[in-house]
Amino acid sequence: MLKVSGMSVRYDSVIVALNGIDFEAAEGRVVALLGPNGAGKSTLLKAVAGMLPFEQGDISDGRVAFNGASLSGKPPAAITRSGIALVQDGRQCFRNLTVGENLRAASFRHPNGSSARLDLVLSYFPILEEFLDRQAGLLSGGQLQMLVIGMALMLQPRLLMLDEPSLGLSPVMVQSVFEIVERLHRDLGMTVIVAEQTVPRLMQIADDVYVLSRGRVALHAPPGDINEERLQRLYLS
Numbered sequence: 158m159l160k161v162s163g164m165s166v167r168y169d170s171v172i173v174a175l176n177g178i179d180f181e182a183a184e185g186r187v188v189a190l191l192g193p194n195g196a197g198k199s200t201l202l203k204a205v206a207g208m209l210p211f212e213q214g215d216i217s218d219g220r221v222a223f224n225g226a227s228l229s230g231k232p233p234a235a236i237t238r239s240g241i242a243l244v245q246d247g248r249q250c251f252r253n254l255t256v257g258e259n260l261r262a263a264s265f266r267h268p269n270g271s272s273a274r275l276d277l278v279l280s281y282f283p284i285l286e287e288f289l290d291r292q293a294g295l296l297s298g299g300q301l302q303m304l305v306i307g308m309a310l311m312l313q314p315r316l317l318m319l320d321e322p323s324l325g326l327s328p329v330m331v332q333s334v335f336e337i338v339e340r341l342h343r344d345l346g347m348t349v350i351v352a353e354q355t356v357p358r359l360m361q362i363a364d365d366v367y368v369l370s371r372g373r374v375a376l377h378a379p380p381g382d383i384n385e386e387r388l389q390r391l392y393l394s
C-alpha cells in the first residue's frame with residue numbers, strides 16, 4: 158500500500174536525516190517503526206504526509222508511492238484526501254476549542270458523512286463523548302492522545318500513522334491506546350504505522366518491524382525476531 162524507495166531527506170539543505178530508506182507497509186498490516194532519539198522516525202512519517210516543507214526539509218532522493226501513485230510534491234491536504242492521516246507527536250489540536258469542535262474541525266475538508274464518522278469515533282473513544290463540550294486544553298495527556306487519534310479518524314484514512322502515541326502516558330493509558338489501535342486494525346482493516354522507541358505491547362500487535370538508526374534501516378524483521386536486548390544493541394551501536 159505504501160512504498161518508500163531509496164528515500165533521503167535533508168533539513169536546511171545540509172542536515173541529512175534519512176539516507177536511502179526503503180520502507181513498505183502492506184495493506185491491512187500494523188507496522189512498527191522503532192529507533193532511538195534522532196533516528197529519523199518522525200522525519201519518515203512527515204515525508205510521507207508531505208509535512209517536510211513546513212520545517213525546511215526536503216526529499217533529496219527517492220520516491221514515495223501510495224497504492225501505486227506517486228506522492229512526490231503533493232501538498233498535505235491532497236495526501237490526506239488520498240487516504241493517509243498522520244497523528245504527529247505533541248498531540249496537536251486547538252486547545253482553546255472544545256473536543257467536539259476539534260473533531261468537527263478535523264473533517265472540515267471532508268464534510269460528507271462527517272456525522273457518521275463522529276459516531277464511529279465516539280464508539281471507539283466513549284470518553285470523548287463525555288467531554289464533547291469541554292475545552293481540549295483541559296484534557297489529560299491520555300485523553301488528548303485519544304482526541305488527536307479521533308481527529309485523524311474523522312478523515313476516514315486507509316493508512317493511519319501514529320508518531321510516539323505512548324509518550325508520557327501511564328502504562329494503563331498505553332495499554333488503552335494500543336487496544337484501540339488493535340481494534341481499528343481488526344474491525345476496520347486499517348493499515349497502521351506506529352513509531353515508538355520501544356513498547357512491548359506494540360510488538361504483540363505488529364506484523365512487521367523496521368528499526369531505524371542514524372537515518373538508515375538497521376533492521377527489518379518480523380516482531381518475533383525482535384527482543385529488548387537486540388534493540389538495545391542496535392540503539393547503542
Ligand SMILES: Nc1ncnc2c1ncn2[C@@H]1O[C@H](COP(=O)(O)OP(=O)(O)OP(=O)(O)O)[C@@H](O)[C@H]1O
Binds near residue numbers: 173192194197200213
Ligand atoms: N526541523 C528540523 N530541522 C533540522 N533538523 C531536524 C529537524 N527535525 C529533525 N531534525 C534532525 O533530523 C534527525 C532525525 O530526527 P527525527 O525527529 O526524525 O528523529 P526521531 O527518530 O523521530 O527521534 P525522536 O525519537 O527523538 O522523536 C535528527 O538528527 C534531528 O536532529
Ligand SMILES: [Mg+2]
Binds near residue numbers: 199200
Ligand atoms: Mg520523533
